[in-house]
Each structure stands twice: as structure tokens, then as C-alpha cells.
Amino acid sequence: MITIRELNIDLQEFHLRGINLDIAENEFFILMGPTGAGKTVLLEAIAGLIPLMSGKILIGEREITGLPPEKRGISIVYQDYALFPHLTVLENITYGLHFHSIDKTHAEKRLDRLLEVLNLFGLEQRFPVNLSGGEKQRVALARALMIEPKVLLLDEPLSALDPNFREEIRGALKRLHQSSNTTFLMVTHDFVEVLSLAGRAAVMNKGRIEQIGNVKEIFEKPACPFVADFVGMKNLFKASFNETYAVVSGLKIEIGRIVDPSSQYLAVRPEDIIISREKFSSSMRNNYSGIIIQIDNQGFYYEIAVQIKDVYFKGLITKGALIELGLEEGIPVYVSFKASAVHVF
Amino acid sequence: MKERSGYKWLMYGVVAIVLLLPCGKSFGDTTGKIIIFNAGSLTIPLAKMEKVFESRYPKVDIIREAAGSRKCARKITDLKKPCDIMASADYTVIDQLLIPAYADWNIRFATNRLVLCYTNKSEYAKEVNAQNWYKILLKKGVVWGHSDPNLDPCGYRSVMVLQLTEKYYKIPGLYQRLIDNRPKTNIRPKSVELVALLQTGNMDYAWEYRSVAVQHELKFVELPDQINLGNYKYDTFYKKAVVKVTGEKPRTFLNKKGKSCTYGITLLKNAPNAQAATAFMQYMLDPQGGLKILKEMGQPPFIPCRVPTAEMKARLPKAMRDLVEVRE
Amino acid sequence: MRREPFFWISISCGLVIIAFILLPLIEMMTAPSLSMLKETIKDKDVVRSIWLSIYTAGLAALISFVLGTPLAYLLARTSFRGKRLVESIIDLPIAIPHPVVGIAILSVAGKNHWIGQILSELGIRIMGSVTGIITVLTFVGLPFYLNATKAGFEGISPRLEKVSRSLGASMTSTFFRITFPLAWRSMLIGLIMCSARAISEFGAVVIVAYHPMIAPVMIYERFEAYGLKYSQPVAVWLVSVSLILFLLLRIMTLHKAKEE
Numbered sequence: 001m002i003t004i005r006e007l008n009i010d011l012q013e014f015h016l017r018g019i020n021l022d023i024a025e026n027e028f029f030i031l032m033g034p035t036g037a038g039k040t041v042l043l044e045a046i047a048g049l050i051p052l053m054s055g056k057i058l059i060g061e062r063e064i065t066g067l068p069p070e071k072r073g074i075s076i077v078y079q080d081y082a083l084f085p086h087l088t089v090l091e092n093i094t095y096g097l098h099f100h101s102i103d104k105t106h107a108e109k110r111l112d113r114l115l116e117v118l119n120l121f122g123l124e125q126r127f128p129v130n131l132s133g134g135e136k137q138r139v140a141l142a143r144a145l146m147i148e149p150k151v152l153l154l155d156e157p158l159s160a161l162d163p164n165f166r167e168e169i170r171g172a173l174k175r176l177h178q179s180s181n182t183t184f185l186m187v188t189h190d191f192v193e194v195l196s197l198a199g200r201a202a203v204m205n206k207g208r209i210e211q212i213g214n215v216k217e218i219f220e221k222p223a224c225p226f227v228a229d230f231v232g233m234k235n236l237f238k239a240s241f242n243e244t245y246a247v248v249s250g251l252k253i254e255i256g257r258i259v260d261p262s263s264q265y266l267a268v269r270p271e272d273i274i275i276s277r278e279k280f281s282s283s284m285r286n287n288y289s290g291i292i293i294q295i296d297n298q299g300f301y302y303e304i305a306v307q308i309k310d311v312y313f314k315g316l317i318t319k320g321a322l323i324e325l326g327l328e329e330g331i332p333v334y335v336s337f338k339a340s341a342v343h344v345f
Numbered sequence: 346m347k348e349r350s351g352y353k354w355l356m357y358g359v360v361a362i363v364l365l366l367p368c369g370k371s372f373g374d375t376t377g378k379i380i381i382f383n384a385g386s387l388t389i390p391l392a393k394m395e396k397v398f399e400s401r402y403p404k405v406d407i408i409r410e411a412a413g414s415r416k417c418a419r420k421i422t423d424l425k426k427p428c429d430i431m432a433s434a435d436y437t438v439i440d441q442l443l444i445p446a447y448a449d450w451n452i453r454f455a456t457n458r459l460v461l462c463y464t465n466k467s468e469y470a471k472e473v474n475a476q477n478w479y480k481i482l483l484k485k486g487v488v489w490g491h492s493d494p495n496l497d498p499c500g501y502r503s504v505m506v507l508q509l510t511e512k513y514y515k516i517p518g519l520y521q522r523l524i525d526n527r528p529k530t531n532i533r534p535k536s537v538e539l540v541a542l543l544q545t546g547n548m549d550y551a552w553e554y555r556s557v558a559v560q561h562e563l564k565f566v567e568l569p570d571q572i573n574l575g576n577y578k579y580d581t582f583y584k585k586a587v588v589k590v591t592g593e594k595p596r597t598f599l600n601k602k603g604k605s606c607t608y609g610i611t612l613l614k615n616a617p618n619a620q621a622a623t624a625f626m627q628y629m630l631d632p633q634g635g636l637k638i639l640k641e642m643g644q645p646p647f648i649p650c651r652v653p654t655a656e657m658k659a660r661l662p663k664a665m666r667d668l669v670e671v672r673e
Numbered sequence: 674m675r676r677e678p679f680f681w682i683s684i685s686c687g688l689v690i691i692a693f694i695l696l697p698l699i700e701m702m703t704a705p706s707l708s709m710l711k712e713t714i715k716d717k718d719v720v721r722s723i724w725l726s727i728y729t730a731g732l733a734a735l736i737s738f739v740l741g742t743p744l745a746y747l748l749a750r751t752s753f754r755g756k757r758l759v760e761s762i763i764d765l766p767i768a769i770p771h772p773v774v775g776i777a778i779l780s781v782a783g784k785n786h787w788i789g790q791i792l793s794e795l796g797i798r799i800m801g802s803v804t805g806i807i808t809v810l811t812f813v814g815l816p817f818y819l820n821a822t823k824a825g826f827e828g829i830s831p832r833l834e835k836v837s838r839s840l841g842a843s844m845t846s847t848f849f850r851i852t853f854p855l856a857w858r859s860m861l862i863g864l865i866m867c868s869a870r871a872i873s874e875f876g877a878v879v880i881v882a883y884h885p886m887i888a889p890v891m892i893y894e895r896f897e898a899y900g901l902k903y904s905q906p907v908a909v910w911l912v913s914v915s916l917i918l919f920l921l922l923r924i925m926t927l928h929k930a931k932e933e
Contacts, residue, residue: 012752049835069838076839082832086854098850099841147840416897423900466784488800496898529884530801534894538880541776546784547800591898 001025001183002151007045007055009207014041016207019055023200028177028184030194030215033204034230039187042204043153046185047076059150070099075144079156081136083128089139090124096147107146114142117179118172134165138172145176154186158193170196191231195219203227224345225265233267233343234303234314241344249310254285256339263344272341273315275304276334277325284336292329295322306335375624376404380427380617382417383409384434384608385537386457386499386553389560390642391432394635398628405621413497413535415590418442421613428613429622434554435498436609448611450660452669454630454650455639457554457606458575459499459506460565462540467549470564478566479510479519482550483526489550490531490539495591498606499536502574503552505586505603509572512585554606559643577605612662623662630668698912705906713906719891723911726888727918729803730871733810734864737818742860745819746852749826767816771876778809779881805881813874814867821866825859826852861926865919872915 007019016038023029031039044050046057048069057065064072084092093114097107115121118138128136137157144152157173158166174197177184188194194201194215202212211223222228228236239246239253246253246266253266274284290308301316304327313335317327327333383391388411395407412420414433420426422442433439439451461478463470469481482489491503511519531548533539539551540561558565570576574583586603616622629635636646651672652658658671713719748760766774782799783789792799799805829852837847875889883890888911896904
């Protein structure tokens with residue numbers, strides 16, 4: 001549905017280079033990356049709200065690169081909702097109808113459906129100033145979908161909300177997506193949202209796309225250190241590789257396979273690190289003894305930093321397990337992980 | 346020790362010299378401000394006189410306010426503004442509005458005459474001459490004006506010239522037709538403002554004193570003596586022109602009769618700095634001093650200056666009596 | 674509740690400022706007698722002059738509105754090289770001495786300047802005309818309108834306009850449906866400021882046009898020719914009429930604000 005070729009943009013501090021993207025019809029695609037990566041800029045470029053230096057954008061077969069925003073059929077929902085303060089909820093939602101000739105009965109049906117799905121009945125005559133954050137976001141979504149756009153762009157729709165509202169809106173987004181033909185393109189920096197909503201995603205950094213693919217793929221097989229770090233691979237080390245093993249600061253790590261000789265890094269997810277008080281035999285090929293340097297309370301989980309020779313590994317452990325194993329800073333422990341849990345790039 | 350006391354005396358010496366220096370330069374008692382209200386047409390000559398006088402008497406500061414001569418008089422009589430000397434483009438203004446309440450005497454010191462000024466950008470600039478000027482002023486699209494007769498003698502004098510033109514060339518109705526082609530918007534309070542309008546190309550022709558035209562390097566048309574108010578021999582003819590101007594209060598009027606342009610000057614009875622002002626007048630009315638400057642700048646002075654009666658001469662400050670003669 | 678010294682100092686400063694402004698004004702407003710005021714307003718010249726002042730100031734504000742709004746919008750929404758220079762240029766009329774403004778406009782409008790030549794051929798006269806007065810008033814009033822309106826536009830998030838466009842509205846529709854309804858109060862304040870500045874202008878107008886006579890020129894002329902007694906009443910009438918007009922405008926805006 002959305003095809004982007006060699007997009008380059010220069011906008012104040014943002015410089016996007018060589019963006020290539022293909023998004024299929026009715027996909028829920030997520031664009032993620034740290035703040036300043038240029039995600040919102042890319043979104044606004046697709047909507048036609050900022051000018052390009054070079055490149056092409058197509059919606060379906062149709063090239064829209066030169067078209068003004070009002071002719072693109074692409075709606076955008078911003079992080080701060082951007083509701084029109086001088087119009088009621090109903091006037092906000094039906095705003096787009098002034099510019100699209102939609103059959104009246106069809107429009108009314110659509111309006112009712114949106115109000116129902118987004119739970120907005122009773123709020124029609126209110127002004128945005130009298131709505132809660134979650135209500136505002138739902139009105140913004142209704143407004144954007146009222147004109148049945150081919151593409152819906154969402155710029156960090158959940159980040160301004162309280163955590164309780166986030167679940168609610170996430171659910172609404174999923175429902176809306178499934179019940180329509182619209183292609184959803186969402187931007188976020190929160191990986192949890194990615195996992196629950198998207199099929200495919202792309203990771204952006206400093207104006208470039210670092211990796212595109214299945215969410216699962218990105219999560220489990222990051223293509224470069226940056227992506228690895230972004231998706232939460234904490235144990236990221238520079239390594240030298242030799243046949244089926246790697247060496248990190250003098251520590252030998254079994255990989256169990258021959259890797260690309262140009263590889264420079266390896267990483268292990270904290271969840272894949274097993275920590276125990278006693279040595280135990282298992283099929284895991286990497287076993288070490290080390291000392292707990294730090295225990296960090298992450299809420300439901302504790303992050304344990306273990307020093308093995310000159311290398312620091314981080315593992316995750318539940319509170320229950322922490323107490324059961326009697327883990328404390330400074331005590332010796334055993335660390336194990338599978339060869340297959342080692343990611344190489 | 347010895348060196349120290351040496352320096353001390355040196356310092357005292359320097360301070361003493363610095364304090365005494367100005368005393369050496371001062372010319373006795375001529376100090377302070379001199380306030381002059383003068384007619385607009387005297388601005389440039391007076392500016393030069395001010396420079397010369399102040400260089401001789403550095404402690405003196407001459408402050409000039411130029412305005413239409415009637416306005417100058419009103420500043421003294423109505424607004425009670427402080428003033429030492431009043432120099433008017435029409436000596437009768439001093440006679441009518443200042444004597445006897447504010448002044449005792451009136452010295453006539455210069456003459457002037459009216460000319461029609463223009464620039465090379467003016468309409469018909471290449472054709473205009475002393476014979477056809479009034480025909481050009483009648484043409485539609487020619488922008489010409491004069492100053493406000495109620496505030497400026499040059500204003501009512503310009504109007505008088507127009508009346509005299511009708512009588513001299515014996516063209517009945519010419520005066521009214523001329524006035525009809527001069528809308529109110531072409532009148533300015535001071536004739537000198539008209540010069541700026543000529544120079545920027547906002548006006549084609551303006552009525553001014555010959556001296557002002559010379560001083561501002563404007564082109565001008567010389568008119569016959571019978572109508573240019575410059576020659577007292579034609580006073581009986583000039584009398585035939587009559588202009589109505591405002592009186593003391595709004596909506597009261599008085600009639601001004603035509604007379605040759607004679608400039609008058611007086612020292613006010615309640616002058617704040619009579620001493621310095623007298624010194625200035627002595628310089629100004631000196632044939633080698635101010636009068637010479639007037640001549641150089643295209644404004645023919647009376648040499649010597651005149652007062653009408655011996656009685657008035659007697660009322661002058663002693664130092665000035667030698668500079669004037671009694672002449673009607 | 675015990676208040677801090679800072680509070681009392683602020684109140685004192687405030688009172689001093691109010692007194693500073695009000696005392697001379699009250700003195701001026703109460704100086705003429707009622708009979709003098711009646712006599713003055715019966716004078717046709719005075720009425721004509723006050724009406725001229727109001728009508729030329731109004732037109733100057735209207736011109737500022739039409740020409741200035743697009744520029745204000747551009748300055749609020751875009752950034753470009755030399756923007757600061759443009760903004761400084763817009764503020765220049767405020768800093769230039771008023772007679773200088775008049776002289777400058779006269780110089781451009783005369784036949785010695787190529788623009789003056791064109792104007793002359795078109796039959797447009799600046800010196801001594803209502804056109805000239807309106808030109809001067811627009812010159813001095815524009816910065817006030819521009820700055821107020823620009824601030825008004827800046828206060829509206831560009832995202833509102835972006836959303837409107839994504840929903841199918843053109844730039845023009847967006848401006849009239851979204852931007853203008855949110856900005857009109859700032860624009861109105863700008864118009865009030867521009868008009869107020871224009872009505873009170875003297876030094877620049879008196880050089881370009883002595884006749885036709887706007888009220889401030891008449892006040893000055895009467896002062897010079899006849900003194901305080903005859904000029905104060907005109908001033909009182911001008912100030913009163915202006916006050917009433919501005920008050921009405923402000924009440925209108927408050928009224929609308931309450932409605933919304």
C-alpha cells in the first residue's frame with residue numbers, strides 16, 4: 001500500500017537519508033526508534049505536511065509525492081491529540097466530512113459505529129477542554145477514521161496517556177484495525193506496544209532505517225548493535241570470533257555454529273541468562289562462575305549484574321526466585337546460557 | 346620631602362591657571378541665553394549671524410524660534426512665552442500687536458519682495474516667465490500654493506500680489522479664478538515649508554520672498570515692481586489690495602492693506618536678557634555686521650536702519666541710537 | 674494573611690503608574706467648561722476634523738488588516754534566512770521620529786522620485802490629501818497590528834492546521850475554519866492598537882498634510898494661534914470619542930468570549 005523510495009529530508013536538525021519502506025495493505029506497521037530518530041518527520045512527510053529533498057512516495061499505484069496533504073487520503077493522529085478547541089466533539093469528528101462527499105446515510109452509520117467502538121456516546125456536545133486524556137485520544141481517532149482514509153498515521157498515540165488508559169486505547173486500536181481496510185502506521189519508542197500491536201516493524205536511528213522485518217525477527221535477531229540495544233538486549237559485547245566460539249575480553253563463549261567472519265559483536269538477552277547458587281549440569285554449553293556486583297529492583301523483576309572475570313553479564317530474576325536463592329550483592333554465583341542464545345552481528 | 350612640596354605647588358599652579366583661563370576670554374558681561382522669535386524668511390541669515398556672534402561671545406547662547414510673524418507676536422501676547430527680540434517680516438505686526446504693551450519701539454531694517462518660485466521638475470518650467478505666469482497658475486493640474494495668511498505675512502502678501510495682478514493687467518475676475526485653482530490643501534502655516542514641497546516635487550509653484558528663493562537656490566520669476574510689494578514708491582497702488590485675516594479670537598477678523606515689504610525688529614519690554622540682546626542687536630544692525638550678511642543673502646537691508654520719528658529714536662537704548670536714522 | 678514586602682512594592686508601583694497616567698489626563702479633561710465644550714462641538718470644522726481622524730485611522734487599520742495578516746501568518750509559521758531582519762524592519766516605523774516619517778513619505782511621493790512620477794501620472798496625490806494621511810497612518814500603525822496578530826498565530830499549534838489539512842481541507846479552508854476562529858481576538862487587539870496609534874499621530878501627518886486637518890493638527894493649530902482655551906476642548910472631544918469607540922470594541926470581544 002505504502003511504498004517509499006530513497007526518501008531524503010532536511011528539516012532543521014533532522015536529516016533523513018535513503019529511506020526505503022514497503023508496507024502492505026491493511027498492515028499494522030510500527031516505526032520505532034529513540035527520540036530524535038526522525039520518526040515523526042517521516043510520518044509527516046508521508047502525510048505531505050513537510051517537503052522532501054528527494055525521493056518518491058506511492059500509495060497503491062498512485063504517486064503522491066507532489067500532492068498537497070488534503071488530496072492524499074491519509075489521516076494523522078498526534079501525540080497531543082490536536083483536537084480543535086473551538087469545536088465540539090461531534091464537530092471535531094465530522095470535520096472531514098466538509099471536504100469529502102460521502103453519502104449521508106453511510107456517514108451517519110459510520111459515525112454511530114465509531115462512537116460505539118470508541119465508547120464516545122454522551123460526549124458529543126462537549127468541548128475538548130472538558131475531556132480526559134483518554135477521551136481526547138479516542139475523539140482524535142474517531143475524527144481521523146471518519147473519512148475512511150487509506151492510511152492512518154499515529155504519532156506516539158499512547159505516550160501522553162496514563163498507564164491505565166494505555167491498555168484501553170491499545171485495545172481500541174486493535175479493534176479499529178481489524179474492523180477496517182485502513183493501513184495503520186504507528187510510531188512509538190515503547191517496545192511493549194510493538195509486541196502487542198504490530199506484525200511488522202522498522203527501527204530508525206539518526207534519520208536512517210536500521211532494520212525492517214517481522215517484530216519477532218527484530219526482537220530475536222537484531223541486525224546490528226543499535227537495534228539489539230534498542231530491543232533490550234542488554235549483554236552486548238565486542239568480540240573476536242574463531243570457528244565455533246568467541247572471545248570477549250579473554251572470556252571464551254561457545255556459539256555452536258560458524259559465523260560470518262566480519263561479525264564484530266555478540267549479545268545475549270538477560271532472560272536467557274540462568275543464575276544459580278550451585279553448579280548444575282545441563283545441556284547449556286556456557287557455564288561460568290562469578291560474583292554478584294549489583295541487584296537492581298525493576299518492579300516485578302530484579303536485574304542481577306554478575307562479574308565474570310572482566311565481563312559483566314546482566315540477568316533477570318523474579319522476586320520469588322531472588323528470595324529463594326538468597327541472592328545478595330557480593331556472593332559467588334554460577335551463570336549459564338545456551339550457545340543458541342548468543343546472537344552474533 | 347623637598348620633591349613632594351615641589352609637586353604640590355605645581356598642582357596648585359595648574360589648577361589656578363585652569364580656573365582663570367575662561368576669565369581671560371570673556372568679554373565683560375555678555376552671557377546667557379538670547380531668545381529671538383523671527384519670521385521664517387529670516388532663518389538662514391539669522392543662523393549665520395548667530396554663528397558669528399557666538400564666536401565673539403562664547404558665553405552667549407542664541408535660541409531662535411521661526412514662525413509666521415503674526416504667530417510670533419501671538420506667542421508673546423497670548424501664550425506669554427519669554428522672548429528678548431522679535432524680528433518680523435512685516436513691521437506693522439509689531440506696531441499693531443506689540444506696541445505699546447510689549448514693546449516701545451520698532452526699527453525697520455530690511456526690505457524684500459515676492460517672487461514665484463519653482464524647480465526644473467515643475468509643470469511648464471521651461472515656458473514660465475514674467476508675462477505668462479498667471480496663465481500657467483490657472484491651468485488645471487498645476488499644483489501651487491502660499492502660506493497661511495492668518496499666520497504668516499508672506500501668506501497675505503502672496504494673496505495681495507494676486508489681487509494687484511488683476512488690477513495691474515486689468516483682467517477682471519483673474520484673482521478669483523486664481524484662488525479657485527489653489528485648494529486649501531496647498532496652504533501651509535509657514536512659507537518655508539513650501540520650499541520642501543517644491544524640492545521633493547510635491548508642488549510646482551510657490552510664493553516666497555526673493556531672499557528665501559536665493560538662499561534655497563530655487564528658480565524664480567521676477568515680477569514687475571508694481572505688483573511685487575518690493576518698492577515703497579508704489580505704496581499707493583499696493584494699498585488697493587486688501588486681505589481679511591483672523592483677529593484675536595476665533596471667528597473675528599481684521600483687514601490688512603497692501604504695503605511694501607518692510608521688516609521690523611524690536612527688543613521686548615520684559616526681555617529676560619536685555620543686556621545680551623542689546624549687544625546682539627548692535628551687531629545685527631551694524632552695516633558691517635548683520636546688515637552685510639542680509640545683503641549677501643539676497644535681502645536688501647536699509648543702511649542705515651530707520652525709525653519713523655525722533656521720539657521713537659529717543660526711546661531706543663543709548664548704544665543703538667547711532668545705528669538708525671529718522672525717516673518715514 | 675501577612676503579605677511579603679514584594680507584594681506591597683508591586684502595589685505601590687502600580688498606583689504610581691496609574692496616577693502618572695491619570696492625573697494629566699484628568700486635568701486636561703476637566704479644564705474646559707461645559708459651555709466651551711458645547712461651543713466647540715457645534716463648530717463644523719471641529720466635527721469634520723474629528724470625523725476625518727476616526728475615518729482615516731479606521732482605513733489605516735483596515736489596510737493593515739488586509740496586507741498585514743498574510744505577512745503575520747508567514748512570520749508565525751515559517752523560518753527563513755533573514756527572518757530576524759524582516760522582523761526588525763517591521764518594527765522600524767516605531768523607532769523613526771515622526772516628522773522624519775512625514776518627510777520620507779513626502780520625498781517618495783513627489784515628482785522627484787520615480788514612484789512619485791507614477792503616482793502623478795495615475796492622478797494620485799499624497800501631499801495635502803486624505804490619501805496621504807491614510808498612507809502615513811498605515812505606515813505608523815502597521816507594526817502594531819502585525820506584532821499582535823503574529824503573536825496570535827504563534828499561539829495556535831501548527832498541528833491543528835496539519836490535522837485539518839490531512840482531513841481534506843485546503844490551506845484557505847484551514848485558515849478560515851481553524852486558524853481565524855482561534856486567532857481573531859489577537860487580530861482585534863492588533864486592530865485596536867493600530868487604530869489608537871493612528872488616531873493620535875501628529876508629527877508625521879502635519880508634514881504631509883496640513884489641510885485636510887485631522888484632529889491632532891487642529892489641536893496644535895488652535896494652540897499656536899489662540900492658546901489653551903481653544904485647543905483643550907477639541908482634545909477632550911477627540912479623547913472622549915476614541916475612548917468610547919475602543920471601549921465598545923473591547924466590550925464586543927468580552928461578550929463574544931463569554932458566549933464561547
